[in-house]
Amino acid sequence: MTEFQTLSGLINKYIYNNQLSVLATLRETKLMKNLYYLLLISILTLASCKTQQITTPQDQQSKLDITQMQGGMWVPSELEGMNETEMRILGSNMSASDIYDTTKPSLKDAVVHFNGGCTAEIISDQGLLLTNHHCGYGAIQSHSSTENDYLKDGYWAENKSGELPNPGMTVTFVVRMDNVTNQMFQGTKGVTNADLEKILNKNREALKKTITIERDQKVTVKSFSNGNQFYLIVTENFKDIRFVGAPPSSIGKFGADTDNWMWPRHSGDFSLFRIYADKNNNPAEYSKDNVPYKPKHFLPISLDGVETGDFTLVFGFPGRTDEYLPAVAINQIVHKLNPEKIAIRETSLAIMDKYMRKDEKIKLQYASKFAGIANYWKKWIGESQGLIQSKAVEKKRALETEFQTIVKEKGLTQYNTIFSDFNKLYEEYGEAAQARDYWVEVVYRNVELLNLTFRLYQLEQTYKNKGEKAFAKARDEFVKGKEGFYKNFNAKLDQEVFAKLMYMYDARYPKTRISEEYRVKLWNESAEKAYANTKLTSYDGLKRVLKGTGKQVFENLNKDKAYQIGSAYSEKFFKELNPNFYAVKDKLDVVQKLYSKALQEVFPNKRFFPDANSTLRVTYGQVKGYSPKDGMEYLPVSYLDGIIEKYVPGDYEFDVSQKLQDLYATKDYGQYHYNGKIPVNFIGTNHTTGGNSGSPVLDAHGNLIGLNFDRVWEGTMSDYNYDANICRNIMVDARYILFIIDKYAGASHLIDEMKLVHPKK
Ligand code: ARG
Ligand code: ASP
Numbered sequence: 106m107t108e109f110q111t112l113s114g115l116i117n118k119y120i121y122n123n124q125l126s127v128l129a130t131l132r133e134t135k136l137m138k139n140l141y142y143l144l145l146i147s148i149l150t151l152a153s154c155k156t157q158q159i160t161t162p163q164d165q166q167s168k169l170d171i172t173q174m175q176g177g178m179w180v181p182s183e184l185e186g187m188n189e190t191e192m193r194i195l196g197s198n199m200s201a202s203d204i205y206d207t208t209k210p211s212l213k214d215a216v217v218h219f220n221g222g223c224t225a226e227i228i229s230d231q232g233l234l235l236t237n238h239h240c241g242y243g244a245i246q247s248h249s250s251t252e253n254d255y256l257k258d259g260y261w262a263e264n265k266s267g268e269l270p271n272p273g274m275t276v277t278f279v280v281r282m283d284n285v286t287n288q289m290f291q292g293t294k295g296v297t298n299a300d301l302e303k304i305l306n307k308n309r310e311a312l313k314k315t316i317t318i319e320r321d322q323k324v325t326v327k328s329f330s331n332g333n334q335f336y337l338i339v340t341e342n343f344k345d346i347r348f349v350g351a352p353p354s355s356i357g358k359f360g361a362d363t364d365n366w367m368w369p370r371h372s373g374d375f376s377l378f379r380i381y382a383d384k385n386n387n388p389a390e391y392s393k394d395n396v397p398y399k400p401k402h403f404l405p406i407s408l409d410g411v412e413t414g415d416f417t418l419v420f421g422f423p424g425r426t427d428e429y430l431p432a433v434a435i436n437q438i439v440h441k442l443n444p445e446k447i448a449i450r451e452t453s454l455a456i457m458d459k460y461m462r463k464d465e466k467i468k469l470q471y472a473s474k475f476a477g478i479a480n481y482w483k484k485w486i487g488e489s490q491g492l493i494q495s496k497a498v499e500k501k502r503a504l505e506t507e508f509q510t511i512v513k514e515k516g517l518t519q520y521n522t523i524f525s526d527f528n529k530l531y532e533e534y535g536e537a538a539q540a541r542d543y544w545v546e547v548v549y550r551n552v553e554l555l556n557l558t559f560r561l562y563q564l565e566q567t568y569k570n571k572g573e574k575a576f577a578k579a580r581d582e583f584v585k586g587k588e589g590f591y592k593n594f595n596a597k598l599d600q601e602v603f604a605k606l607m608y609m610y611d612a613r614y615p616k617t618r619i620s621e622e623y624r625v626k627l628w629n630e631s632a633e634k635a636y637a638n639t640k641l642t643s644y645d646g647l648k649r650v651l652k653g654t655g656k657q658v659f660e661n662l663n664k665d666k667a668y669q670i671g672s673a674y675s676e677k678f679f680k681e682l683n684p685n686f687y688a689v690k691d692k693l694d695v696v697q698k699l700y701s702k703a704l705q706e707v708f709p710n711k712r713f714f715p716d717a718n719s720t721l722r723v724t725y726g727q728v729k730g731y732s733p734k735d736g737m738e739y740l741p742v743s744y745l746d747g748i749i750e751k752y753v754p755g756d757y758e759f760d761v762s763q764k765l766q767d768l769y770a771t772k773d774y775g776q777y778h779y780n781g782k783i784p785v786n787f788i789g790t791n792h793t794t795g796g797n798s799g800s801p802v803l804d805a806h807g808n809l810i811g812l813n814f815d816r817v818w819e820g821t822m823s824d825y826n827y828d829a830n831i832c833r834n835i836m837v838d839a840r841y842i843l844f845i846i847d848k849y850a851g852a853s854h855l856i857d858e859m860k861l862v863h864p865k866k
Pocket of ligand 1: 239366476
């Protein structure tokens with residue numbers, strides 16, 4: 106089936122556009138809003154009639170521009186109306202209350218925030234959880250040893266007693282999300298910004314008291330839309346989460362850094378956990394007496410797969426987007442902030458790479474750190490390119506010109522100075538943000554010894570502010586926590602990173618006027634001295650230097666060469682870089698809040714969603730390829746055949762296990778193939794960001810069809826400028842997950858727990 110044969114693709118563009126412009130004016134009043142939905146529904150009916158017809162080239166030309174309905178991360182408790190209608194036009198069969206309801210089980214009851222950073226979903230009536238391999242990575246690593254390397258070989262619990270506890274791991278359900286904007290703004294009319302915070306805090310506390318919560322539930326009132334909206338959110342935390350299984354990294358991380366943020370992709374990026382509860386099905390700390398959690402809802406899994414044009418819904422916890430920044434901010438990200446962060450990481454990655462290639466042990470020690478640093482390095486490059494190619498700055502400028510014209514016409518004088526304020530503040534912000542970025546990238550992120558000294562500096566503050574007892578406790582924890590750090594630390598490598606990065610830092614913010622040549626020499630010598638005259642490069646050294654009272658410890662430590670440098674830079678961060686940054690950031694936040702509000706008032710017909718803020722959201726779209734460049738077209742689904750094509754024997758990124766090769770050779774695919782091929786990954790127009798990893802991808806009926814894990818290179822700019830023409834999220838096909846669990850791992854007992862369905866048949 107081609108794209109144009111799908112329901113939405115057949116809607117006549119002429120009708121759509123003409124009706125939309127009518128609709129646009131209609132959306133201004135509440136009554137008119139209802140009419141708007143009615144009209145959208147009539148388009149829907151018309152469209153479904155047209156699906157019966159045979160397509161002609163004319164139909165194709167007049168296809169509906171449904172890109173306008175994609176993009177956005179919507180609040181699940183407010184889907185009724187516009188979102189529900191748009192979803193139906195895109196092919197959904199679900200009502201808003203199928204997705205979110207507080208009076209009966211709904212999809213939201215199967216979606217959890219996984220350990221605060223990712224998303225996961227329940228796929229059996231015994232609390233079986235599915236998330237990404239890269240989200241479970243730390244846990245998998247913590248259960249691994251050289252004899253039992255679960256990262257390398259994978260792991261599959263044979264029964265419940267083989268499921269491994271993960272102290273400290275939590276998953277969080279959303280019990281309810283209520284819009285409390287009006288209540289929060291009560292009594293705030295005409296008050297100044299300073300007083301506003303106080304009133305908001307008072308209202309927040311009062312609101313929280315109106316909610317009776319059950320044991321283990323938590324109420325928060327969170328700001329949305331840059332402080333223009335507020336939601337009261339009740340959550341419930343489960344704490345006994347056990348590791349059930351994961352494929353080897355050669356499947357879970359296939360393609361590693363080379364393929365990261367790229368399409369076509371072939372990664373089996375999934376892992377399995379299970380929620381345990383006490384005998385009453387309530388959250389509880391780990392206990393061997395706990396039992397598998399009985400969920401309110403779990404997701405059936407579709408065996409029918411996807412094709413171009415299919416409706417997709419991604420339900421998860423996106424971390425952060427900044428979709429409403431002004432042009433001046435985007436310009437600054439592209440031309441000022443991203444390039445230097447990229448350059449710093451590039452330097453450090455090149456050094457790591459050099460050492461990793463020479464030494465097998467270093468390669469193991471630094472693989473995960475390398476991947477972590479490379480992840481956003483690569484993202485920023487793609488992001489900047491995408492922002493340039495999509496002309497994001499020019500588009501924002503055009504919008505701003507229109508904005509100013511309407512502001513003038515309507516006499517909305519309160520918005521007159523928004524852009525002059527932005528321009529002035531972003532000038533200051535650029536410098537402050539860049540100075541802070543340098544510190545973060547060099548001291549905090551890339552030079553491991555400096556990161557260590559930063560943590561020690563914080564320990565020194567604990568000692569100074571809270572005294573000996575607090576220090577002793579914090580120190581013991583610190584020492585215990587650092588064993589792993591030293592297992593994976595190579596001082597020679599880190600010294601070279603120090604020398605190069607500190608040179609870059611010093612050249613950018615010079616304290617003295619010296620020649621570049623001399624500056625290089627200076628930092629090489631300084632690195633030499635610092636690493637030769639510190640106890641901090643070995644675990645024994647650290648333990649020795651931290652022995653004794655706080656007074657003794659810091660007397661000694663302040664004579665340590667590396668600590669002297671590190672603590673001076675840490676002090677600089679707290680006394681200068683961070684305060685300077687927030688002095689402007691706080692002012693910018695006030696203007697951004699006003700601008701976000703103004704945008705909705707000035708363009709009442711445009712769709713505005715609140716930026717991601719790690720709360721539960723719904724985004725929807727369609728399975729769709731894209732054209733990365735003129736003359737190129739990407740298909741939306743990849744297959745096992747592509748894994749075999751990419752196979753490089755023994756390579757750390759592209760090796761393929763014998764077992765998978767055998768399954769491919771014998772075509773032992775069971776019920777998981779599509780026309781004799783195993784689908785691996787697919788892409789769609791869903792608007793996702795970091796935190797959406799592990800999110801369930803649902804079909805028109807709420808069945809699981811995939812697992813979100815990444816985005817395409819050309820579209821990573823979606824955090825600032827979602828564009829349905831080029832932004833794609835990348836998902837693991839549910840059938841690949843089932844195939845690996847069943848045929849590769851032989852863990853059919855897990856398949857037996859699940860509910861496999863055929864919605865298309
Ligand atoms: N790009 C994915 C997301 O930001 C991460 C995928 C993990 N894989 C990797 N090679 N780092 O987080
Ligand atoms: N890989 C990301 C995550 O870990 C998802 C993304 O940024 O698209 O959440």
